[in-house]
Amino acid sequence: xxxxxxxxxxVSLRIPxxxxxxxxxxxxxxxxxxxxxxxxAGSIPEWNGRILLCRRAIEPRYGLWTLPAGFMxxxxxxxxxxxxxxxxxxxxxxxxTGLYSVFSIxxxxxxxxxxxxxxxxxxxxxxxxxxxxxxxxxxQIPWEQLAFPVVKxxxxxxxxxxxxxxxxxxxxxEIIKHPRRD
Amino acid sequence: xxxxxxxxxxVSLRIPxxxxxxxxxxxxxxxxxxxxxxxxAGSIPEWNGRILLCRRAIEPRYGLWTLPAGFMxxxxxxxxxxxxxxxxxxxxxxxxTGLYSVFSIxxxxxxxxxxxxxxxxxxxxxxxxxxxxxxxxxxQIPWEQLAFPVVKxxxxxxxxxxxxxxxxxxxxxEIIKHPRRD
Numbered sequence: 001x002x003x004x005x006x007x008x009x010x011v012s013l014r015i016p017x018x019x020x021x022x023x024x025x026x027x028x029x030x031x032x033x034x035x036x037x038x039x040x041a042g043s044i045p046e047w048n049g050r051i052l053l054c055r056r057a058i059e060p061r062y063g064l065w066t067l068p069a070g071f072m073x074x075x076x077x078x079x080x081x082x083x084x085x086x087x088x089x090x091x092x093x094x095x096x097t098g099l100y101s102v103f104s105i106x107x108x109x110x111x112x113x114x115x116x117x118x119x120x121x122x123x124x125x126x127x128x129x130x131x132x133x134x135x136x137x138x139x140q141i142p143w144e145q146l147a148f149p150v151v152k153x154x155x156x157x158x159x160x161x162x163x164x165x166x167x168x169x170x171x172x173x174e175i176i177k178h179p180r181r182d
Numbered sequence: 183x184x185x186x187x188x189x190x191x192x193v194s195l196r197i198p199x200x201x202x203x204x205x206x207x208x209x210x211x212x213x214x215x216x217x218x219x220x221x222x223a224g225s226i227p228e229w230n231g232r233i234l235l236c237r238r239a240i241e242p243r244y245g246l247w248t249l250p251a252g253f254m255x256x257x258x259x260x261x262x263x264x265x266x267x268x269x270x271x272x273x274x275x276x277x278x279t280g281l282y283s284v285f286s287i288x289x290x291x292x293x294x295x296x297x298x299x300x301x302x303x304x305x306x307x308x309x310x311x312x313x314x315x316x317x318x319x320x321x322q323i324p325w326e327q328l329a330f331p332v333v334k335x336x337x338x339x340x341x342x343x344x345x346x347x348x349x350x351x352x353x354x355x356e357i358i359k360h361p362r363r364d
């Protein structure tokens with residue numbers, strides 16, 4: 001950020017009065033431009049015990065597999081965002097059965113919220129951002145070809161919970177920056 | 183938003199190629215300025231069965247009672263944000279015991295995430311943004327003096343769950359805009 005989005009003047013990094021961290025503040029109109037984490041909402045779409053994954057047709061991680069998920073938009077709920085992303089990326093309609101995982105990724109200021117969902121009619125096909133979509137059993141998941149650590153972590157916990165008696169308790173966690181990806 | 187924060191030129195509202203909703207796009211450098219919901223993270227701090235509330239020393243809702251909560255910052259986890267806000271507003275240290283409620287408030291593009299927490303040592307005092315802080319039993323809660331609908335909804339569900347056998351299952355929901363507050 002270099003310019004004030006309200007008046008177009010330059011901004012400078014400084015700690016506003018009563019605050020305790022640096023913000024971009026307009027040098028002319030004094031508007032404080034806060035920056036906050038973004039929510040990535042998505043789903044774990046299930047059909048007869050198998051999970052629907054999408055192979056990415058976009059960067060980053062082109063060609064790798066992921067759960068349908070994307071940035072939540074203004075004016076929607078987290079559930080609506082998860083259903084919208086599932087439709088956009090996999091042309092699948094889901095009924096949400098619960099919030100499964102909430103993972104913070106502080107080094108990129110994102111919070112993933114992934115909901116369990118059941119496909120409504122079993123139909124799916126790749127949306128604009130997917131090369132292909134496919135249903136996988138636990139032993140078929142392309143574990144070495146998953147796009148993001150948060151997806152791997154969520155799927156590992158999901159399939160571990162699937163065989164337990166107490167359902168799917170909410171999973172929380174933090175994804176740490178991987179040194180090799182510096 | 184009137185000006186591009188990257189180059190200072192004017193922005194216009196239009197639907198970028200490959201997108202399906204209007205964004206602010208720079209008329210010179212073509213940067214797309216996405217706007218997304220913010221997370222409000224906070225806690226339901228408990229001490230011997232009572233809950234810690236803060237009376238707001240700031241607008242909006244000056245003088246009304248609320249749970250300690252505030253905007254999550256870049257670079258932190260949701261749990262860290264909840265603990266930080268509890269410290270800033272109530273000078274209380276908590277140990278988080280679970281995520282209790284996730285409420286979307288689409289008309290103001292906020293998502294509340296409130297964690298259950300236990301006070302570590304029972305100590306608290308008003309922080310800079312609070313007039314006073316106090317522990318309340320269910321029947322002492324100032325129900326008609328709560329600052330926000332999401333706080334009332336969360337506390338009502340919390341005290342209902344408190345008397346049940348199955349613990350505190352995650353609460354999800356949506357807070358609808360109140361007509362009288364248009």
